[in-house]
Amino acid sequence: MRWSSLLERPLVLRGELEYLGPGKLGKRVDAPYREQLNVADGQAKVQRGEGAVRSFSLGQAPELEGFLRGFAALLSGDAAALERDFTLDASGDDAAWRLVLKPRDRRLALRIRAIEVEGADGAARCFRTRQADGDLAVLLVESLAEAKIPNRPSAPQIDALCRGDAAK
Amino acid sequence: MTASRTRWTVLALWLLALGALAAYVFGTLRIGTDLRSFMPPPSTPDQKLLMEQIGEGPGSRLLLLAIDGAPEATLAELSRGLAAALADEPAFEQVINGAFDPSSLDPDWLPYRWLLSPTLDHQPLDAAYLSDQLQQRVADLASPAADLLKPLLPRDPTLETLVLAERWSPPKAPALRDGVWFSSDGAALLLAQTRGAGFDPAVQGAAIDALRAAFATLPGASDARLTLSGPGWFSVLINEKTRAEADRIGLVSTIGFVLLLLLAYRSIASLLLAGLPVISGGLAGAAALALGFGSAHGITLAFGFTLLGVAQEYPIRVLSHRRAGEDALASVRALWPLLATAIVSAAIAYLAFFASGVTGLQQLAVFTIAGLLGAGLTTRYLLPRVLPARFRDVADTPGLAAAARFIDRVPRPRWLPWLLLVLGLVVLWRVPGPMWQDDLSALTPVPRDLLLQDAKLRGELGAPDVRYLLVLRADSADGVLALSESLEPRLAGLVASGALDAVELPSRYLPSLATQRARQVKLPSRADLERALAEAGANLPFRGGLFEPFLDDVDAARTLEQLTPAAFAKTPLGARLDAMLVRETDGDAWLGLATLSGVHDAAALEAFTAQTNGAARLLDLKGASESLVVDYRGRILKALGVALGLLALTVVVALRSARRAWHVLAPMSLATLLVLVVERAAGIPLSLFHLVALTLAAGLGLHYALFFERPVADEAEGRRTLHATLVCVLSALLVFGLQALSSMPVLRAIGLTVALGVGFHFCLSILMARSARPDPSA
Numbered sequence: 001m002r003w004s005s006l007l008e009r010p011l012v013l014r015g016e017l018e019y020l021g022p023g024k025l026g027k028r029v030d031a032p033y034r035e036q037l038n039v040a041d042g043q044a045k046v047q048r049g050e051g052a053v054r055s056f057s058l059g060q061a062p063e064l065e066g067f068l069r070g071f072a073a074l075l076s077g078d079a080a081a082l083e084r085d086f087t088l089d090a091s092g093d094d095a096a097w098r099l100v101l102k103p104r105d106r107r108l109a110l111r112i113r114a115i116e117v118e119g120a121d122g123a124a125r126c127f128r129t130r131q132a133d134g135d136l137a138v139l140l141v142e143s144l145a146e147a148k149i150p151n152r153p154s155a156p157q158i159d160a161l162c163r164g165d166a167a168k
Numbered sequence: 169m170t171a172s173r174t175r176w177t178v179l180a181l182w183l184l185a186l187g188a189l190a191a192y193v194f195g196t197l198r199i200g201t202d203l204r205s206f207m208p209p210p211s212t213p214d215q216k217l218l219m220e221q222i223g224e225g226p227g228s229r230l231l232l233l234a235i236d237g238a239p240e241a242t243l244a245e246l247s248r249g250l251a252a253a254l255a256d257e258p259a260f261e262q263v264i265n266g267a268f269d270p271s272s273l274d275p276d277w278l279p280y281r282w283l284l285s286p287t288l289d290h291q292p293l294d295a296a297y298l299s300d301q302l303q304q305r306v307a308d309l310a311s312p313a314a315d316l317l318k319p320l321l322p323r324d325p326t327l328e329t330l331v332l333a334e335r336w337s338p339p340k341a342p343a344l345r346d347g348v349w350f351s352s353d354g355a356a357l358l359l360a361q362t363r364g365a366g367f368d369p370a371v372q373g374a375a376i377d378a379l380r381a382a383f384a385t386l387p388g389a390s391d392a393r394l395t396l397s398g399p400g401w402f403s404v405l406i407n408e409k410t411r412a413e414a415d416r417i418g419l420v421s422t423i424g425f426v427l428l429l430l431l432a433y434r435s436i437a438s439l440l441l442a443g444l445p446v447i448s449g450g451l452a453g454a455a456a457l458a459l460g461f462g463s464a465h466g467i468t469l470a471f472g473f474t475l476l477g478v479a480q481e482y483p484i485r486v487l488s489h490r491r492a493g494e495d496a497l498a499s500v501r502a503l504w505p506l507l508a509t510a511i512v513s514a515a516i517a518y519l520a521f522f523a524s525g526v527t528g529l530q531q532l533a534v535f536t537i538a539g540l541l542g543a544g545l546t547t548r549y550l551l552p553r554v555l556p557a558r559f560r561d562v563a564d565t566p567g568l569a570a571a572a573r574f575i576d577r578v579p580r581p582r583w584l585p586w587l588l589l590v591l592g593l594v595v596l597w598r599v600p601g602p603m604w605q606d607d608l609s610a611l612t613p614v615p616r617d618l619l620l621q622d623a624k625l626r627g628e629l630g631a632p633d634v635r636y637l638l639v640l641r642a643d644s645a646d647g648v649l650a651l652s653e654s655l656e657p658r659l660a661g662l663v664a665s666g667a668l669d670a671v672e673l674p675s676r677y678l679p680s681l682a683t684q685r686a687r688q689v690k691l692p693s694r695a696d697l698e699r700a701l702a703e704a705g706a707n708l709p710f711r712g713g714l715f716e717p718f719l720d721d722v723d724a725a726r727t728l729e730q731l732t733p734a735a736f737a738k739t740p741l742g743a744r745l746d747a748m749l750v751r752e753t754d755g756d757a758w759l760g761l762a763t764l765s766g767v768h769d770a771a772a773l774e775a776f777t778a779q780t781n782g783a784a785r786l787l788d789l790k791g792a793s794e795s796l797v798v799d800y801r802g803r804i805l806k807a808l809g810v811a812l813g814l815l816a817l818t819v820v821v822a823l824r825s826a827r828r829a830w831h832v833l834a835p836m837s838l839a840t841l842l843v844l845v846v847e848r849a850a851g852i853p854l855s856l857f858h859l860v861a862l863t864l865a866a867g868l869g870l871h872y873a874l875f876f877e878r879p880v881a882d883e884a885e886g887r888r889t890l891h892a893t894l895v896c897v898l899s900a901l902l903v904f905g906l907q908a909l910s911s912m913p914v915l916r917a918i919g920l921t922v923a924l925g926v927g928f929h930f931c932l933s934i935l936m937a938r939s940a941r942p943d944p945s946a
Contacts, residue, residue: 004309005318006309007309008711035307037311060342
């Protein structure tokens with residue numbers, strides 16, 4: 001899901017996210033269009049529909065790079081790596097925790113204000129990437145991936161989902 | 169006492185005059201390093217283009233830069249910093265590192281994208297196209313590229329600026345990381361185009377110094393390593409290396425030379441004073457150049473000083489031939505007729521160079537003639553007046569008498585020279601391999617590891633070929649652009665078939681006026697575009713009115729004045745196009761210079777240009793410059809031939825005897841031939857430097873033969889002649905023999921040729937010129 005200053009309503013995408021080990025990521029968008037993104041060895045490859053494969057380096061896409069770093073460190077439980085790349089701010093309890101990651105890298109910080117992760121027990125279910133220009137990307141995973149999302153979701157609705165209100 | 173005071177007064181005045189002359193020369197004489205001022209006037213169109221329009225081609229003005237040894241982020245910062253710093257540096261036309269920042273585009277130029285981009289040629293701006301584009305943009309906004317594209321979208325939802333940026337980036341660009349070019353092994357890459365010619369070491373040296381200085385001031389530069397490559401850097405490097413080696417050899421041979429003279433004359437005063445005539449000659453030659461031309465090419469000066477080596481003989485003759493108790497002036501007077509013959513005949517011979525019509529050779533003639541006369545006249549009129557009254561007669565040098573007896577006893581079969589002549593001619597006729605080396609750069613070769621590094625960087629950067637250039641010709645600049653457009657598809661076919669890797673045509677930057685007009689006509693009216701946009705965006709989440717700037721741009725583009733090359737020159741890429749479009753100097757035609765990368769099949773390109781009826785031509789820069797060298801060599805050979813004739817005539821007139829002249833000229837000619845034979849038999853192709861060295865050796869040989877041939881009154885005088893000649897031969901062998909050992913082919917060429925020549929001239933002079941002595945009739 002994505003809120004942008006250019007759009008009058010948020011963009012909702014569905015697909016599958018695959019973490020394939022350190023520095024490797026697969027992201028597939030199924031709807032409303034089809035796109036496959038693969039990241040490996042600092043290089044990202046994107047194929048939209050049946051079109052040509054375009055590739056670029058992570059250095060050009062700070063948002064993706066920051067997300068991948070945080071995501072990888074979280075999933076592998078590498079607290080040291082997380083601590084190295086981000087300043088951390090944790091709150092909540094085991095049943096509903098919330099972690100705010102702020103990038104330490106100056107260049108990354110120019111683009112990304114913070115990544116907020118919310119989850120319950122051992123699993124994260126909601127990633128929010130707040131960009132410096134006010135745009136917001138929300139990623140719902142695990143149990144929330146199948147959650148029903150209204151056609152034009154509002155920010156409070158998503159916040160509620162992330163807090164786990166829907167699960168209760 | 170008065171004699172001594174006169175000596176010091178003359179010496180002081182002489183030194184003063186030399187000082188004044190040196191001040192004049194250093195103040196006025198400009199030394200050029202551009203190869204063009206050294207070459208003969210161009211005669212073919214290719215040569216003209218090479219000399220007048222392009223120096224040595226845009227490819228040769230390109231420096232390839234790599235920065236490594238630091239983390240990627242630092243390298244990218246350094247790349248950006250260096251490009252920004254050099255943007256204001258006048259020595260550089262353009263520096264590119266792959267960075268594209270949409271926000272850096274001048275908003276005033278943005279509407280022109282519709283005239284410059286080829287999109288409209290095959291794609292109308294209708295609802296279907298816009299719908300597809302807008303859907304792509306929605307996906308883009310959810311993709312990692314969103315940050316980069318967001319500022320651009322309202323004004324350019326079809327991303328036409330990116331289409332143009334892609335079209336304008338080098339045909340085979342390296343990978344972008346962190347927004348700038350990186351090589352496969354992690355070095356940041358840049359291309360820097362200098363304004364000065366690639367093979368001009370002085371200009372390139374200044375540009376590279378500026379580049380290094382700019383790099384050193386960047387933050388983090390101390391940890392990183394800047395690697396340079398390209399023809400400009402090579403010419404600087406080779407120049408430095410040749411100079412360093414010449415200096416080193418010069419130092420060693422100077423020490424040897426000084427020791428030799430000390431041993432020969434046992435007098436420091438004589439040694440120091442003997443240097444003055446050559447210095448006087450050199451300054452006189454340089455002053456004559458300053459007066460007559462104002463400037464001289466570095467190679468001309470180097471050749472000139474080489475040829476002036478003959479003048480070192482004059483003071484040596486004076487020192488060796490002075491007999492015990494004789495006044496120096498009287499001794500010089502006795503020697504003068506012969507010395508004057510040598511000097512005047514050489515000077516007359518060099519007149520032939522003056523008539524060659526090549527500025528470089530004319531300068532060489534002026535320098536050498538003025539230098540020889542200066543050295544000769546100071547030897548005759550000044551040197552004897554400053555030499556100390558006390559000296560040692562060299563006729564009594566231990567061992568000299570034995571050497572003289574040995575040389576007198578050497579058998580002199582009359583058939584030997586003829587046998588040598590026949591054998592030599594046979595060898596010259598039969599020996600395989602090329603006779604001439606016309607690639608001047610082969611004499612100053614670039615080390616192999618640097619060439620490999622250059623090839624690697626060139627491949628990664630897709631930098632243009634240094635050797636080939638595609639030249640387009642039309643009546644006007646716009647005509648060249650139209651021609652360039654019409655050739656584009658066929659050249660793309662050649663790229664696809666692998667004849668070459670890429671081509672950079674002028675029309676890649678600016679389409680012809682007709683094409684721009686055709687694109688303008690295809691732009692929809694504001695009302696039509698609004699309708700199409702509304703239809704396309706009906707089901708998409710874009711904010712209403714978001715694309716107002718886009719509508720404004722298209723509307724503005726419909727009525728824009730088409731861009732001419734002159735107008736385009738004001739844009740950031742103007743300099744690039746400017747370098748590709750040149751006006752012919754004699755005539756109204758315009759030329760377009762298209763650079764080629766990775767030429768694999770020059771024949772296919774030739775075949776392609778043959779079909780264009782002369783509108784396009786493949787220019788082989790190496791071939792054109794080699795043909796210039798061939799031209800130059802032809803003129804030198806012709807001048808040398810005339811010089812030899814003049815020399816023979818002068819010697820005959822001076823000696824008043826054809827038979828005596830034959831004794832002088834025959835050994836000189838045969839020795840010159842033998843040097844050629846030895847070098848050819850060793851498989852050495854001859855270059856201009858060999859020819860000049862041969863000329864010097866012949867000048868020295870003339871002296872040996874003249875003095876050996878001279879009838880002498882007594883044995884002591886014969887010993888003095890031998891002493892003088894031995895000192896001359898040994899010093900020449902020492903100086904040039906050391907050069908022959910150099911690792912630089914250009915120094916080796918000169919050293920080997922002169923050393924061989926001196927050896928042959930000496931032996932043959934003894935064999936052929938001395939056959940008649942002691943002459944009882946004298």
